[in-house]
Amino acid sequence: MSQLSFKFPDNSVRKFDAGVTAGKIAKSIAVSLAKKAVAAKVDGEWVNLDQPLNKGGKIQIVTADSKDGLTVLQNTAAIFLKAALAKTFPGIRFGESGSEKNGFYVDTDKKGTQVNSDDLKPLSDLMNKFVKNDTKLERKVLSLKDALNQVDGDPYQAEIVRAFAEKHDGKVPFYQVDDQLVYAKDGALSDAKAIKYFKLLNVAGAYWKGESSNPMLQRVYAIVFYKQKGLKAELAKIQDAKERDHRVIGNKLDLFFVDPKVGQGLPYWMPNGATIRRVIERYIVDKEIANGYLHVYTPVLMNLNVYKRSGHWAHYRDDMFPPMKMDNGEWLELRPMNCPSHIRIYNQHIRSYRDLPMRIAELGMMHRYEKSGALQGLQRVREMTLNDGHTFVAPDQIQDEFKRILKLMMDVYHDFNIDNYHFRLSYRDPNNTKKYFNDDALWHKSQSMLKGAMDDLHLPYVEKEGEAAFYGPKLDVQTYTALGNEETLSTIQLDFMLPKRFDLHYVGKDGKLHRPVMIHRGIVSTMERFVAYLTEQYKGEFPTWLAPHQVRIIPVSMDKDGDYAKKLDKQFRSMKLRSQLDDRNEKMNYLIRDSQTKKIPYTLVVGDKEKANNQVSVREYGHKDSKEMSVPDFLKIIKHDIATYSRNE
Structure with missing residues (x-):
């Protein structure tokens, strides 16, 4: 009988009689392997364990515990x-x-x-x-x-x-x-x-x-x-x-809704969701101002010619809404990006090297023509508000500004308890350059500078071709949602193109005009996507500093204890705590259970005893037992909770 030669993954070669099965080959190697074997590959082609083999080749025994x-x-x-x-x-x-x-x-x-x-x-x-x-x-x-x-x-x-x-x-x-x-x-x-x-x-x-x-x-x-x-x-x-799906939680906690009858992909923020969004917006604006950003407001409409000049119309028009013709013949476009608006602000005055780095930031509303089938809750919408920022720097300031933006990102991630992420350098696809601006020298320069900055910072990263913006390479911070999906949360993009197209300048120390470099960055993505991300991460159990309602006060008897409950509610509100008085005529157990269902961080029950001693009975979300404590002691706890972003530091 003729024999067949099989090469194994360790590069060893063994011969077997023609007609041998992969199962017998596995058994001849090791009994334990044979017990785990489920199939095999010969020269990359699948074969069953009981299939007679009539030609040799490179063989791989596939086990149940392998991919x-x-x-x-x-x-x-x-x-x-x-x-x-x-x-x-x-x-x-x-x-x-x-x-x-x-x-x-x-x-x-x-x-x-x-x-x-x-x-x-x-x-x-x-x-x-x-x-x-x-x-x-x-x-x-x-x-x-x-x-x-x-x-x-x-x-x-x-x-x-x-x-x-x-x-x-x-x-x-x-x-x-x-x-x-x-x-x-x-x-x-x-x-x-x-x-x-x-x-x-x-x-x-x-x-x-x-x-x-x-x-x-x-x-x-x-x-x-x-x-x-x-x-x-x-x-x-x-x-x-399913329980973490932000659409399900959003409905249960009354955070937002989308009504296709009045517009697909256009979320309505209910008071609870609007509160979470407002807290995030105030937080990030304060952070940015402390980091030297100048906050602005710019229109959501812009002349179409600006987007033609920027390249968005050529490279991004499929994701833009149709332009609107005005009575004077002007064509206006709902903006898909904020960068041209911030360029216009930079150009409003003559800039000096002393003005740089110039950091402009905005919670900028944008509109994108997403396909109906891609729309999903708050994650994929047609109207969104981006935590956007653009820094105009001299070329020798790029690395320091890059470090500064990364430091801001890491501080924000710490406060939101985000630790599952990695860095991705996104380049243009060298084999498909049609969707990118055409300047090989600038692409090489900008990609090299971005890679060099990451290497200088000794940060690990992966490189990915074909993921760059049309105007330049970028550093993406990739996170994993609670549902296991990978998405881009933050980004830093290096841009030599738009300053050139819009003929941006600053007056240098030598009195001559020089071209700035533009750095695009987004720290917490859009408000819509970030709230969706946090909702799923926290499973709706928002930490105290983010929760729509931080405290719910339940009087044992509204007739007897209502005045004390109202006094506490007024006191807490004056201290900018998000307090809620529950004066419904329902049984106590129902009211406490409802507070837990709404995932409110602190439920306070007050009766005769608490009223007499200026105390509250505190039940923390997720705990079965309540604790009696003085009002000052409770305030000390909740203030610390908020000040440390609920990280128990």
Whole structure:
């Protein structure tokens, strides 16, 4: 019998008889490995453990506890989900399917009513039947002609198999599941018993190939694990994510709402949400003023010619609202960015080197034409207020100003207890320069300066091409939301282009005109996105200094104790505490429970005893027990809480 040579990841080479299975190879290496093995790859191609091998190559044994091990499990579950969908809905069409960070998905297109959440249980029952019957998977490789015959009537699958066949010598892989033949490009396990621990989660719209100009398909999301504890842990995370969703919390705590009838992507801030936003705005403005920023107000409308000159119209117009023609023939545009407005303020007077660095900041309202399908609560909106700032510096001031902005960022992150972040240097894509301003020398110079500044500061960072602004490279501070999503919270952008386009100057020590450099920066993103981020981070349990209501006072009897409760409420308000008197005619336990439900940091109950001794009965949010203390002692506690941003320092 002929033998086959297999090269292992450690570069060792061993020979086996032709027809050997990957399972036997795994067992020959180590019994423990064989117990963990679920599949294998030969020269990057998936093979089942019981599949006879007729050619050698570089082999990798895939174990259940590896990333590839989870991928092959997810692919197996997706194949059985496709088979269940095909059995339940004859003639259903399939788009893309694949693995994600926390699960897998299958895109579908059903004539008439699309797949919906009511279909998940019967589909799940059918998949469980596959598991119970230990249904086998048989891999089959078809010619392109046979593959196209198999998917006849499904334009999405036809496009997919053609693309696959073009890259794989005209061969297309399918899997036989009972009487269903299902296309799947990746490897799979040999039977259904391994997908025992799965859950079909939900359905949502997804554009074909991710392009909004393409048809909308219906995506079925699901998760699967080798062990039940993995499934339970992920379901617990999903439940926590639902409870942290800022849209859910925003509704429960009456923070904001969006009414599509009066405008999609246009949030209305209710008093509670407006209070949180106001506290953040006052905080960041005070911080910036202390750091030498000059705060301004500028119009949300600007002449369209300014955006043509800045380059926004050429590079950003798809994200801008249509311009409006005035009665005098002028075209006005809702601003998508604040930088041209701050440039205009810089240009209002002749500037000297003594004026630099000149730091201009604004809580600037902007408007962007977001697609309807991308809108999401406060995170993706069409009207937003950015914590924006622009510094105009001489070239030799860049590094010092860069350090200063970073120091401000770190101080703010400390106060908001944000510690899960990393730095990303975002460059232009050298292979796709059309969406960036055309000046190779300036790009090289600005990218080198930004990288040099980070190296001088000895800060770790990753480099990412294609993420730069159209006018220059930037440092992005990437954070992770409580739901596990990565997003840009803060940014510093180096800009040589706009000062050149707007012909900015300052008078140097030599009496001659010199070109300043412009640094764009945003510390806490937009008010909308930052409040959404904090809402999910805190799970609605805002620290005392941020909470819409810091204290709720509940009298035991409004008739007997109401005057004392009102006196305390007036005293607290005069000290700028956000106090609330609850004088509703309800049972005491209900009022206390309601205060806890609203996540108010401190609930004070006052009765005859408290009134006689100038005391309060204090119940802190999340605690079952109350503590009796004097009013001065309580005020000392809450003042310290606010002064330290609730960090117990």
